[in-house]
Amino acid sequence: MYQYDQFDHAMVAARNAEFKDQVERRLKGELSEDQFKPLRLMNGLYLQLHAYMLRIAVPYGVLSSRQMRTFAHIARTYDRDFGHFTTRQNIQFNWIKLADTPQILEDLAAVEMHAIQTSGNCIRNTTTDQFAGAAKDEIDDPRPFAELIRQWSTFHPEFTFLPRKFKIAITGATRDRAAIRVHDIGLQLTDKGFDVYVGGGMGRTPHLGHLIKSGLPGDKLLSYLEAALRVYNRYGRRDNIYKARIKILVSALGPQEYARQVEEEWATLDQAQIDAPHAEIARIKSFFPQPAYAEKPFDVASLERAKAADAGFARWVRNNTLAHRRDDHVSVTISLKPTGLPPGDASSAQMDAMADAADRFGYGELRVSHEQNVILPHVAKADLYELYRLLDQNGLSSANVGKITDMIACPGLDYCSLANARSIPLAQDISQRFADAELTDKIGDLQIKISGCINACGHHHVGHIGILGVDKQGEEFYQILLGGRADEQAALGVITGKGLSAEAVPGALERLIKLYLELRTDETERFIDTVGRLGREAFAGALHEPA
Amino acid sequence: MSLLNSSHAPQLVSDQGEVNVNGWTLLADDDALGVDQAVLSFGRAINELDGLNGRYGVRVAPGDDVRKLAPFLSKVALIEVAFPGYRDGRGYSTARILRQDLGFDGELRAVGDVLRDQLFWMMRCGFNSFLLKDADPAGAIRHARSLYTHAYQSAADGLKPVWALRHPA
């Protein structure tokens, strides 16, 4: 993975020194909360309902075991012994004391991490495919370009006060696991350069991104992004924060006109000053080699024996592993969705265990996925059973990846001041309702995504089943959306049926699933495909109790 | 951005930390042109500069397309870029276009909600003077200049991006 040089270190150290000074002034009362707020937000420090929350950037979701151990240390020392992995491939600590933040940032800097640009109207952490560099269907590795974007966007002087936050996602595989069409800019790396999608987003007015350029060479990426951001910075709406995202500008202008303006701006730029030279791209690429693969003799028969002897293991292998570019390896997803616990949470002991697992079986490397799970991208098949047992001893062996209980949920009313409704307890109820492994497997691939309000932090627009918390005369209600998807066939879900109370949701889902199981052609037809074939109207009735 | 010291009256300070008296006067659109060092509104500038002699100041609002000034820049000595609120970042693009696309080399001044925490970004985008709301304008400039020794990207201040230092030509 990327390693800081003297310049990267100096940049983070300078910011930390500045913020340390600001925290001290705040603690001494020289700064009021009003004055301090914009400063702390530049450093990922939010004030939530009950306490400060610190959001730490995990650049494009890539993490070393050493960095994971630092998260464990932060959870243990400064928080309530847990942390929360987020849909933005980052981690958040929910119970932070202001006075501790300079020390936390120093601890992070020691392992080349920071909280810079994890909030505010700037270019946020670039997200990518959690299986980058490992997946069999990869065309090119997106991580070096994500790092290139990280550096270019860090403290970009022109784009620190954009109309609204700006999120870039990038994938290099044929299957889109980075949800690029619902990001402000989505980049698809192909063998002919980048396809650039612009104007996707969720929130209260969801849009899918439009293709505005194909075949953009990697060595022209930064100047093209600079032009795209400049057009947005100049013409994006600033009169109404709900209309300030680039999606609104692109749909007002039309994607073609927006693209034309970008080309025009691009032509005015001194591109040679903006685009890093080949030598720099090569330098960054050199940090992302394939691991020094262990040649472990792998014997299919012994794996099959272990599976036959341990049904839990067999299920875990089936659901939590993905084909690797090498036949003797797989990528393993560690599900952070055990029955009845908040999606994405991990204790300090679990973080340490994941770091140990990475060191012993995964070449020291981990990833965070936007589905709020943790990934070991490279695991020798010969090690699978030992890895499974280590994870199992630490409550990390849930075998539900991609299944109905592998939900995304935003923090909701338990933490968030904008929430209409709770998300986490509802996710817990649903996971309890579908705790039966056999049933879960029978249902197959199904993504439920829950947001506690229209801001859509929980991606409800692109859940196969989306759940949206709304406030109806002071009561929490939930609307159900059907038909959304975040992959290469991205689509927005549509609200189906009337709002439901929290108690009614799990039952409604049960009826919905029962109907799906009756209607599907066979077990290879996934829920989303059946909804696609029959239309969501066919399912609307099931959401409500028969009168 | 912080609202630090925003109660202070604005003082004119250069990017070198020199505090100066502001000799320029912003004219209303119906004011006569007779004064020395007159600052014209953007609309007036693009309508009238063609027929004028001498050198003027121009006030650019966030929504103004500064490229329309291109034909008249030889008559412009000062451009004031307005920041009605610190969150409105359009002026940063305006400044870079002026410096890097149009080649404007006169005084480029940030006015309005200009606070010490913005100076670093403003200087990188090519501003070289500020009507700054701060008790210690010279100190604020010094502080902004001392924050970062390197930058990841090139902008209008001539600082070489880190990649150029990593790969000297």
Ligand code: HEM
């Ligand atoms: C707890 C306090 C939080 C608040 C107050 C908050 C606020 C918001 C708001 C206002 C939006 C809408 C932005 C827009 O449409 O312009 C939004 C969108 C979003 N937020 Fe949050 N959020 C919170 C937590 C989170 C968490 C924990 C995550 C996961 C890392 C997250 C990820 C997202 C995502 C993915 C979107 C939607 C995608 C987009 O259009 O940008 N948020 N958030």
Ligand code: SF4
């Ligand atoms: S979706 Fe709404 S409730 Fe959930 S975290 Fe975002 S702002 Fe808060």
